[in-house]
Amino acid sequence: xxxxxxxQPGPIDAPDALVAIDMPRPEPTRxxxxxxxxxxxVNPVDTKLRAGxxxxxxxxxxxxxxxxxxxxxxxxxxxxxxxxxxxxxxxGSIARDGSNAEYHLVxxxxxxxxxxxxxxxxxxxxxxxxxTAWETLFDRLRVGEPVPGxxxxxxxxGGAGGVGSVAIQLARALTDLTVIATASRPETREWxxxxxxxxxxxxxxPIAAEVAAxxxxxPAFVFSTTQTDRHLSDxxxxxxxxxxxxxxxxxxxxxxxxxxxxxxxxxxxxMFTRPLFQTADMDEQGRLLERVADLVxxxxxxxxxxxxxxxxxxxxxxxxxxxxxxxxxRGKIVVEGWG
Numbered sequence: 232x233x234x235x236x237x238x239q240p241g242p243i244d245a246p247d248a249l250v251a252i253d254m255p256r257p258e259p260t261r262x263x264x265x266x267x268x269x270x271x272x273v274n275p276v277d278t279k280l281r282a283g284x285x286x287x288x289x290x291x292x293x294x295x296x297x298x299x300x301x302x303x304x305x306x307x308x309x310x311x312x313x314x315x316x317x318x319x320x321x322x323g324s325i326a327r328d329g330s331n332a333e334y335h336l337v338x339x340x341x342x343x344x345x346x347x348x349x350x351x352x353x354x355x356x357x358x359x360x361x362x363t364a365w366e367t368l369f370d371r372l373r374v375g376e377p378v379p380g381x382x383x384x385x386x387x388x389g390g391a392g393g394v395g396s397v398a399i400q401l402a403r404a405l406t407d408l409t410v411i412a413t414a415s416r417p418e419t420r421e422w423x424x425x426x427x428x429x430x431x432x433x434x435x436x437p438i439a440a441e442v443a444a445x446x447x448x449x450p451a452f453v454f455s456t457t458q459t460d461r462h463l464s465d466x467x468x469x470x471x472x473x474x475x476x477x478x479x480x481x482x483x484x485x486x487x488x489x490x491x492x493x494x495x496x497x498x499x500x501x502m503f504t505r506p507l508f509q510t511a512d513m514d515e516q517g518r519l520l521e522r523v524a525d526l527v528x529x530x531x532x533x534x535x536x537x538x539x540x541x542x543x544x545x546x547x548x549x550x551x552x553x554x555x556x557x558x559x560x561r562g563k564i565v566v567e568g569w570g
Contacts, residue, residue, distance in 0.1 A: 232253070232254060232255070232256045232332060232333040232334050233251060233252075233253060233332070233333050233569065234251070234252050234253075234254055234294050234328075234331060234332035234333065235249055235250070235251055235252075235294065235295075235296075235331040235332070235543065235544065235545055235548050236249070236250060236252050236286075236292035236293055236294045236295070236331070237249055237250065237281050237286075237292060237293060237295070238250065238286065238291060238292045239285075240280075240281060240282055240283050240284055240285060241281075241282065242282065243278070243281070243282075243549055243552045243553055243556065244553075248281065248545075248549055248552075249281070249545040249548050249549050249552075250292070250545055251544065251545055252292060254332075256333075256334050257334060257335075257336045258305070259305050259306055259307040259310070259336055260307045260308070261307045261308065261309045262307055262309045262310055262338050262339050262340060263306075263307045263310070263336045263337065263338055263339070264303050264305070264306050264307065264310055264313050264319070264336070264337060264338075264339050264342065265303070265304045265305040265306070265334055265335070265336055266299065266301040266302065266303055266304065266319060266321075266330075266334065266335050266336075266337060267301050267302045267303075267304045267333065267334055268299050268300075268301040268330055268331075268332060268333060268334065268335050268543075269300055269301040269302065269351035269352075269355075269567060269568070270299070270300050270301070270350075270351040270352045270354070270355035270543075270565050270566065270567035270568070271296045271298055271299050271330050271331055271355055271543060271565065271566055271567075272298035272299075272355045272356050272358075272359070272563050272564065272565045272566075273298075273548065273551040273552060273554075273555050273564055273565075273566065274297055274298060274359050274360075274393065274555070275555060276297055276325070276359075277295045277296065277297065277329075277552065277555070278552050278555050278556050279481075280293070280295060281295060281552065293328070293329075294328040294329045294330075294331050294332055295329045295331050295548075296323070296329030296330035296331035296332070296335075297322050297323050297325065297329055297330065297359050297503075298321075298322055298323075298330065298355050298356070298357075298358050298359045298563075298565075299320065299321060299322075299323065299330035299335060299337075299355055299358075300318070300319070300320040300345055300351040300352070300354040300355040301318075301319065301335070301351065302316065302317070302318055302319070303315050303316060303317040303318075303319060304334060306339075307339075310339050311339070312339050312340075312342070312517065313339055313342065317344065318344065318345035318351075318354075319342050319343065319344060319345055320342075320343055320344070320345045320346075320354040320355060320357065320358050320520065320524075321337055321341055321342040321343060321358050321520065322341070322358040322359035322362055322502065322516075323335070323337050323341070323506075324337070324338065324341070324503060324506035324507060325503040325506075325507060326503075326506065326507050331543065331548065333569060338506065338513075339517065340506075340513050340514040340516070340517050341505070341506050341513065341514075341516040341517055341520075342517055342520065343358070343517055343518075343519075343520025343521045343523065343524055344520075344521060344524050345524070346523075346524040346527035346528050347524075347528050348527060348528050349527060349534055351567060352536060352539050352565045352567045353534035353536050353565075354534070355536075355565050355567070356393075356534050356535050356536040356562070356563035356565050357397070357523060357527075357534060357535065357563075358520060359393075359502060360393040360394045360396070360397045360535065360563065361397050361401075361519070361520065361523045362502040362516055362519060362520070363394045363397075363479060363500060363502040364394050364395075364397040364398035364401055365397075365401060365519045365522075365523070366500055366502055366519075367394075367398065367454055367477045367479065367498070367500040368385070368398060368401055368402060368406075368454070369405075370500075371475075371477045371498035371499075371500050372385070372452045372454065372475045372476075372477050372498065373475065374402070374406055374408060374451075374452055375406065377451065378451035378452075378471055378473050378474050378475065379473065380471065380472070380473075381448070381449055381450065381451035381471030381472075381473070381474055382409070382447045382448035382449055382450050382451060382471065383407065383408050383409060383451060384408055384409040384410070384411055384447055384448075384450040384451060384452070385398075385402055385406075385408045385409075385410055385411070385450060385451070385452040385453070385454060386411045386412075386413070386438075386442060386450045386452070386453045386454065386469070387399055387402075387410065387411070387412045387413070387428075387454050387456070388413045388434060388438070388453070388454065388455040388456060388457065388458070388459075388462055388466075389413060389434070389455070389456035389457035389458070390412025390413055390414050390419075390423040390426075390428060390431070391412075391414045391419035391422050391423050391560075391561045391562070392456055392457060392560060392561075392562075393535060393560070393562060393563045394456045394479060395412065395423070395454075395456045396422070396423070396426055396535040396561075396562050396563075397532075397535060398454055398456075399412055399423060399426040399427050399428050400426050400427060400526075400531075400532045400533070401526075401532070402427075403426075403427035404526055404531045404532055408451075408452070409429050409430070409447060410427060410428050410429050410430075411428065411429065411430045411431075411432060411442060411445065411447075411450065412426075412428035412430070412431055412432075413431070413432050413433070413434035413438065413441075414431055414433070414434070415433050415434055415435040418561060419561055422561050422562070426533075430445050430447075432445070434458070434462065437465055438462055438465040438466070438469065439465040439466075439468040439469040442469045443469065448471070449469060449470060449471035449472075449474070450469065450470060450471060450474065451470075451471050451474050451475065452470075452474060452475050452476075452477075453466050453469070453470050453474065453475075453476045453477070454477050454478075455476070455477070455478040455479070455480070456478075456479055456480065457480050457558075458480070459478045459480050459482050459485070460482035460483065460484065460485065463482075463485070463486070463489070464489065467489035467490055467493070467495070470490075470493065470495055471493070472493040472494065472495075473493065473494050473495070474493065474495050474496075475495065475496050475498065476490065476495055476496070476497050476498065477497075477498040477499070477500055478497075478498075478499060478500070479499070479500050479501070502516075534563075535562040535563045536562060536563055536564075536565055537560075537561050537562035537563060537564070538554070538562075538563075538564040538565070539564075539565050539566075539567060540564065540565070540566045540567075541566065541567050541568045541570070542566075542567070542568045542569055542570030543566050543567065543568060543569050543570075544570065547566050548566055551564045551566055
């Protein structure tokens with residue numbers, strides 16, 4: 232089968248940054264399903280690993296890809312949730328080969344059905360960002376539990392990105408919170424409004440002042456998806472006492488001492504934690520993807536796909552990596568079809 236991989240970490244403009252390889256089609260065992268991949272999405276994790284991480288020990292190359300939609304081709308003997316022919320979407324595990332391959336093995340516990348109303352490309356845009364946004368909002372920030380005296384509001388920093396675009400929709404669909412999103416360009420401001428944000432503030436300006444000017448009071452929850460180090464002092468200033476703050480990016484330094492005075496809890500979210508450590512509640516990811524599919528099919532949530540490239544090849548994946556690395560993405564980019 233065909234797959235796209237890298238051999239040496241480095242910049243995307245290197246001539247051999249991504250290469251096509253041939254490898255045997257894998258066979259599923261235990262709770263794995265084998266998926267015929269129809270479309271993949273590119274996320275920041277793809278670009279970070281390609282730029283700075285060597286392949287797995289004993290391997291000459293590493294296959295990226297942590298978003299996929301496709302059709303189940305075969306199932307392992309312990310699989311109970313899926314059968315050949317089922318259309319699925321998932322984000323996979325960072326401890327295994329990724330989905331940039333014609334056929335991909337994934338544990339059924341972290342897989343959901345493909346929303347019936349979406350194409351494979353539209354569905355491939357959702358899994359990683361949906362898991363990240365869901366776990367952050369409901370498992371880390373516990374947005375269903377009010378903060379005494381705080382404004383019932385959530386601030387999403389980086390609202391137009393892949394995760395922010397889903398977080399806005401989930402907060403609107405499943406909570407009564409006022410949703411404040413940050414965006415700085417006209418097209419991104421319009422994008423987050425179209426997803427349901429009640430208010431939009433400019434993260435190019437001091438966010439604390441921008442949020443205060445809304446007159447809502449101090450938000451109970453802050454969800455930072457990008458440039459957390461740049462905004463940290465503003466977050467500490469604007470969040471309510473006893474509020475909850477979560478982040479997903481990788482600042483070089485994170486001084487959380489300013490949060491002590493307000494007894495703010497700080498949470499880091501990595502959606503790969505459950506599959507990476509095979510946690511006892513690993514199947515929660517499959518269940519939440521099913522909930523997302525239900526929301527999409529009910530018209531309460533939509534795909535965040537904004538750009539599609541084809542076919543799945545070193546060249547098109549490299550272009551997708553460049554766009555993600557630009558830091559100016561709105562929504563998600565997907566690469567589909569093997570040509």
